[in-house]
Amino acid sequence: MAALIDMEGVSKVYRTGLVDVAALAGITLSVETGEYMAIMGASGSGKSTLMNVIGFLDRPTAGVYKFAGREVENLSDDDLAAIRGRRIGFVFQTFQLLPRATTLENVELPLVYQSISGAERRARAMDILKQVGLADRMFHTPMELSGGQQQRVAIARALVTRPLLLLADEPTGNLDSRSGAEIMALIDRLHAEGLTILVVTHDASVAGHAGRRIVLRDGQIVEDTRERAGESVNG
């Protein structure tokens, strides 16, 4: 099977005043469809930048990045937005839900930008919310939900577009250990169902769920280890 993510010498250099800062310094990485990979590293190691580049929130300044077999270079902001909207699902540490919108509206949001009709949007969002166990919280706003529930809304929003890749940035970082375990169990389940998952974390126990771990330091991959897949690890 062709690699879903294929990076060759990808760099990202930020210009801050006179000094250039290399957040990524020549990343070569290949991720197969169906893999479950953790990206680790200390803060400032470049793991967030790598996630942003993989998730099309940011562009590399050098190197070749192929996603699902297509080289992604010279894409406009709108092209990047379209790929994000259709191919990638994001889960953030701080949930990033619209505070005034209901659970259902938050989950529908990506579909709004794909010109999908209101009825279909609603049906798909409701279906996903049932899968993540929030069927009874559809008309609550994020303020009325617990942290674990909010993160499940965020996961539902990431899944509603049927993406090729789920990118989770410290998904348990703002949760207590029990909610965190529930979220990781949910992510494990999604992987078991065949979804490709990348988790950015500095937490070894979170990374332990993944079958593959890469460690970044100063914008370079210093470790790349594979284990037996972590489906059996439970809570």
Added chain:
Amino acid sequence: MNVLESSRIAVVALRANPGRSALTMLGVIIGVAAVILLVSIGEGARAYIEKELTGIGTNLLAIQPGKTSTAGGFHPPAAGSVHKLTYEDAKAIKRRAYAVSDAVPVVLGSGKVKFENLSRDTMIIGTAPEFPRVRNLFVEIGDFVTQADVDTKSKVVVLGRTVYRELFGDRPALGARVTIADAKFRVVGIMQAKGMTLGFDIDDIVFIPVTGAMELYDTDALHEILAAAERAEEVDLAIRQIKDVLIKRHAGKEDFTIITQRAMMSTMDTILTILTGVLGGIAGISLVVGGIGIMNIMLVSVKERTREIGIRKAVGARRIDILQQFLFEAVILSLIGGVIGIIVGGGIAYSIPLFYSAIPTRVSLWSVTLAFFFSVAVGVFFGVEPARRAARLDPIEALRYE
């Protein structure tokens, strides 16, 4: 994303801050209402004056001494003129210009009219019997000045309604003797009430024979000759004939000016168009200020909702989607403000004449249409920059924004 979706998102956002949205809208409401109101006053004045001028008669001509090169308008009677118009000129016009049905001499003056112990300063017009016919005036009691009165310089007077009421109250006046400039005049008629015409009280006048007036003011010059063309479409012919007659009588010189009703109307129309434009422009400034209010609040809103923009971009919103969302917010604010402003401004404009009949107003379709589109344009114009800022935000930065 379609228009309906953008509108829905914009309305939700506006309803999240009802107080702020209402205050922002108020700026536009006041601006639009002011435009509608002031333009309606200007338009009302124009309609009123047009009606008044048409009421005087469209085939009316005024011949004034002195040559001016302007197309028409009001000139101070006899200002700087050395060549006089005389009663003989008026008679010659009537006799020789066959397209002219009437040529009425007018001598204007003012003076004190006394009866018993009451007196009133009023306008005195010395004229001929055709005057009421030319100016659409009617005698209510008695008769107007007759040709015999003019020929014999009779000391007779016809009182305007206001003068009659002031001097006589409800008492009968016919046959009474009033004093004008130390001379006794016998009252032979009372005019029908006409009311104000162009701010000029046509009832506050007394009429005496033109010959008597010339004697009273010791002059043989007329202030003007009022002439009426036989038919409205013969006005141009009448003007040519009057010119022929007068130039011959004035030793080959065109030392007079003929003002037509049409010229007066077009002059008034020009003045009132400028007036309406100036009023509308002043009101337009307040609409622009309202637009700046929208821009201000939209800039604040974009700043506050940076994270929301980041979230939307992360899940696939394109620049145009974000631009549209924020632009629609601004346009909906100005659009609703515009509609309310039209209702408020139109309502005030309609009710003003109910309370102050002296201020005629007219809400015209074009001013409503203009105000409506102008308010929408204000929303677009002042909404574009905040919306562009929102659309240009970097999603990573926006998601990190606290």
